[in-house]
Amino acid sequence: MSKPRGGASPPFEQVAGNGLLDRRALLGRGVLFAGAAATGTGASLASAAAEPLKDEPWSLMMGSVVPPRQEPSRFEKHVVRTLSNPNHEFRNSHGRTPHHLINGTITPSALHFSICHSGVPDIDPEKHRLLIHGLVKQPKTFSLADLDRYPKVTRMAFVECAGNSAPMFSNEAFQGTCQALHGLASNSEWTGVLVSTLLDEVGLDPKAKWFLAEGADSLALHRSVPVKKGLDDAMIAIYQNGERLMPGNGYPMRLLLPGYQGNMNVKYVRRLKLLDQPAMSFYEAKTYSQIFPGEKLVKFNFVMQVKSFITHPSFGHSLKGPGYYEISGVAYSGNGRISRVMVSADGGKSWGQAALQGPTYPQAFTRFTMPWRWDGQPVTLMSRAWDESGLGQPLRAEFVANRGQTEKPVTSPLAFPNQHYNSITAWAVDSKGEIKHVYA
C-alpha cells in the first residue's frame, strides 16, 4: 500500500475489493482534493448542484427556553432503546443500545443497555450501604458519601452481556439491526473507587480467594469474583459519563469488572463477602455458564473476547445510490486494547486495514472507520478485529466448529440459545442499497 500523493497519483487508492479505500485518504489531505480536481478524477467535486439558499422559520425568531436538563432534539425521538418487557410482566427486562443510530465510542447514558432481572429498584442513596465482610480483619459499611471521599479512578470500559450477539448462534442469519444483534454491549466513562482501595480498609485475609458481590435488588442477585480481579482493576463505580449512574445501570453504585461478563458487574451492589470458595450462585451455576458442543459444560467463562461489528452502514439503513460512504463500527476486547481492524467489502476475499479513532483504551470501545466508494453492485461488508494479546475474531466457520450453532433458525432476539458469541458480522448490500444480515 503506497501512500496516495497529489498530482498524477490516484486520489483514493483502493486497498481491497469492491471499493475499499486507503484509511489515510481524506484525513486532512487537502492537497489530495486539489490534485483530484486538477486531474479530473474528483467526481464528487462535480456532483448535482445544491438548491438556492433561504432563511427557514427557526432562523427568524427566538428559540425555546434553555432547559435545566437537555433532551435530544424532537427529530431524534426514534433514537431509543428497544425493550423486551414493555408491559412490566414478572420477569426480566432488556433495553438494547441502538448502535446503528449513534456514533463515536461513548454510549450516551440514557441509551446504555440495561438488563434487570427483577425490574429497576428505586434506591435511596442516603440509605444505601456497601458492606464488606467475610475473610477480612474488620467488616465495614460504606455510604455513597463515604465512597465519594476516597481516591477515585476514571476510565473507559465497555460492559457486555454474555448473551450479546446470541441470535448469531442461529443456523440461519437472523434478520435484525445492530441493536437486535449487538445491543447488549455499551461503553461508558466510569468513575469510582478501586475495590483494592476498599480491601485495604477492611484488611484482606490471605485465605480469601473469591468474593461474592450482591445487589440490593429484589433478587439480591449475586456473583462470585476472584480476589485476583478485585486486586487488579475492579471498581465500585459511582459515576457514569460524568454523572451519577443511571438507575438501569446500577444507581447508586455498581461493581465494574473491566472486560468480564456483564452480569458479574453487579448493579446496586450492597455487599462484598470475601470467601475461600465460589458461592456457585444461580447466575454463575446456571444462567451464565455455557454448554459447548459434545456435552462440554463450562463455568467461570469470565472474559468477553475480541469483537467488532460495522454499525454504518448496517441492517436498517439503505444506501442512497453509488458513490462515497464511510464504513464505521466499534471494536472491543476483554483482553485489552484493540490493535487492528480489517474490513472487507467482498465477503472476506480481500481485506483493507481500517483507521482506529484513538486513543484506544483497554477493555473499551474503539471506533474504526474505512473510506469506501460503492459502485452500486451487490457487496458484502465485514469487519474483523484483533486485540493486543494477539487474539482475533474467529471466522464464522471456525466459530461454529468450536461453539456450534442451533438446529433450527432463531426467530427472536430473546431466545439466547447460547453465550459468548464473537465471530464476524456480515452485511449484504444489494444493488438497491438495501442491507441484509448474512453469514459469509
Next chain:
Amino acid sequence: MSTRSLLISVALTVAFGSAALAEPPNLGKPITEADTKAWDIAVLPDGTNMPPGSGTPTQGAAVYSQKCAMCHGDKGVNPPAGYSPMVGIKKFDKIDAPKTVTYYEFATTLFDVIRRSMPYQMPRTLTDNEVYALSAYILSLNQIIGENDTMNAETLPKVKMPNAGKFTIPYPDRI
C-alpha cells in the same frame, strides 16, 4: 512559586507528608458479623452458612402448589410461556438445551436461589423450613433424591447432582 514558599512547602512535606500518607482514609463504619445477619444469606457449596431447619418432599409439595406452581407449572412441568420448568433434562447434548435444576453442579444453588429470590413477587418471605421442603420436593421431582428424603444443613450439601464435577474452567490462571 517563590524560593521562600518552595522552601516552606518542602519543609511541610518533610514534617507532615509521610505521616499523613500513611493513614488510610478510614471512612467505613465498623460492623460486627452478627449485625450483617439479615443480608448474610448466601450458602456455599460445602454447606457453609446453611441455616437450621429441615423439610421433606411431601411438605414441599404443599408449599409449591400454593406459592410456586402458578409460574413454574404443576409438579414443575408445563409452566406458562417465558417461565422455567422445575423438572429438567439430564443430557446436555445440544448447545441450546434448556438448563434447569438438573444442570446445577451443587444442590446448594437451588436452596440459595429459592431462599434469596423466591417467590418472585415476595422474595425472602419463606421460612427456612419451607426452603428446605421446596428444595427437597424439586430434587425429588427430578429423581435426584428419594420421595422420603429429608433435606437439612447436613444432607442437602451432600446431594450428588447429575452434573457434579463435569464443568471445565477456561481461565484457571484468572482465579
